[in-house]
Amino acid sequence: MSDAYLSRGVSSTKDDVHRAIEKIDKGEFAGAFCKLIKDPYGSPDWCAAMHADGAGTKSALAYIKYNETGDFSAFSDIAQDSLVMNLDDLLCVGATDGFVMSNTIGRNAHRVDGKAIRSIIEGYETFLTKMKRYGVNITMSGGETADVGDLVSTLIVDSTFFVRMRRSDVVDCGNIVPGDVIVGFASFGKAVYEDKYNSGIGSNGLTAARHLLLSKYYAEKYPETYSPTIDISKVYCGKYRFEDKLPGSEQTVGDAILSPTRTYAPIVREALNSFRSEIHGMVHCTGGGQVKCRNFGNGIHYIKDNLFDVPPLFCAISENGDISQKEMYQVFNMGHRLEMYCSEKTAGELIGIAAKYGVDAKIVGYTEKSGSTLNAVTIKADGKIYEF
């Protein structure tokens, strides 16, 4: 791991955290993408999951955008980021309905006022209303906005989901087998359920993305948006301002980096309704990026040799040179943020479903035996081979 990440106080592998929680049991389906527990309400046919995640340091960008332009809309999009980072993880165990969620917003009340909070809450409501139209029901219940200015310099927006589901509906990545194909679903573009073009960024790697893309102008104007523990040479050392055009794209850099995390919920819902038993596993390529799959399956070698062209935003992040191409694949989704594992025949059906929702999908690779009990990942792209 290069220092592009660690020097900024972030570990994409979070080894120390994994050591801290290694004793915690894996739940009812040890191979599943999220931990599932016995039904807390006693039904032997059901299980449940609870899941926490948030928008990460993307909220610092929404804060800058508001201060630069007076436009609150970025706060609404942060709500979607915070939601989808949970929702799409839970999709990967096969849950597509019956979600309950709550949020936790921490703010410095000297810098973030009630209008920003209102915009975030409206962002939650807008997204939930939209998902309901696609048969994905999420009930928002409660939430806490805490004034913790001595901890949080601007604002942090986290969400937690609960879901209860039939055990027979669980998708377990432990069922991924050698010979599966990997269907990748594009993280970029404009789905029929999206209002604007999406750069594909998601909500991972935002610390690296922000500092590698954006110009020192933001360090000088908004010192509250970076940690003083980061060497100043690593802070906002890119060449762009929000309003600059992103090379190779119609978007500005600001719109691209603030693109709200795309959900795949409508697609996954329809895919599972028709092909649940054919889908061996689903992986949400969040922290760990294209190497995330390595955490799942048993003795699987994941070979990805037909990835999407890297979207312009990720190209702009890597052109800075402070992060290696290999590390880019470990931090960012690089073009698809959801993958499904199945037969080639089923793949065609899944790609067809994605097309109905305006989302590109294709076979991006396949699985083999790894030759040991461990998993491995090989990425072949741009004439290079990266082994993980």
Add this chain to the structure above:
Amino acid sequence: MSDAYLSRGVSSTKDDVHRAIEKIDKGEFAGAFCKLIKDPYGSPDWCAAMHADGAGTKSALAYIKYNETGDFSAFSDIAQDSLVMNLDDLLCVGATDGFVMSNTIGRNAHRVDGKAIRSIIEGYETFLTKMKRYGVNITMSGGETADVGDLVSTLIVDSTFFVRMRRSDVVDCGNIVPGDVIVGFASFGKAVYEDKYNSGIGSNGLTAARHLLLSKYYAEKYPETYSPTIDISKVYCGKYRFEDKLPGSEQTVGDAILSPTRTYAPIVREALNSFRSEIHGMVHCTGGGQVKCRNFGNGIHYIKDNLFDVPPLFCAISENGDISQKEMYQVFNMGHRLEMYCSEKTAGELIGIAAKYGVDAKIVGYTEKSGSTLNAVTIKADGKIYEF
């Protein structure tokens, strides 16, 4: 409201936040202490709640204690703070079992390492194991530790709870009636399920408590534990260091201010098992302190004329003079953090149950008609009368 609080970036009433969420519906039991929703899994006899809260700025104290002494134990206690702020709110709707919880820890990885995270997780496990012995089952499922050093200067520890319960078991503060007595359960002392003496502090008002109690020494040594938006004259402007003896107490100031939030779960469980239908309402005196009850009931005048003697820690906070005695009652629990509303006869039974667990309880006041549709609170203490 004096500026003791707002000048430090905290609003105990959070008016702007309440305006932001005022449109959100009140749920199935409009008068209940927490929002309850229809059962997401379709049973007409059940309902559910999801609840988020955290340790607030108390985590900055654990961080200081660790850096001063090398002692990790304060991180474990922070886990209890983060848990109990949720658990005891949910007790107040009558839920005492079948909880599922998740945590969200945000940290600056340059300052807070994996050992601290492990200590927090162990704190969660220890507390859950202890509660299980008292018949209060909480399943820990999932959790997220995010490296967000650009947002969080040290660490923030939040938890979210889900619970599903029978509608017939719900305790609804809307049933509080004129003529009830108010039973207060001490926040201080040493319950049979606690390992050490508890100052009674809970996890509210910690921003004020920290800055009013602790000496400028901590401002100079740990600038990462306060917001630069606070005027320096308001930062750590008390006279104490952690190791100083707290006047009127056997505790040090550090042990007192870091006392983990007491839960009342074992007591409430037993009280509800025997007297559920006799308990008209329960209030957890968190944000809003002794005035919190004003948010519940209809046309009720709450008269509190027999409060516990103010515990030494709260006396030390108020002696600074930067916060009025009236405001102290709005920010801190001042001696009891749980109250139950019932007849005088039932009160005697509840006080007896608390005694079995080593927790002082007594009738601290009573209710009358307020004479309008609004609620009011009168506190009579130390020969003074405070009207809210």
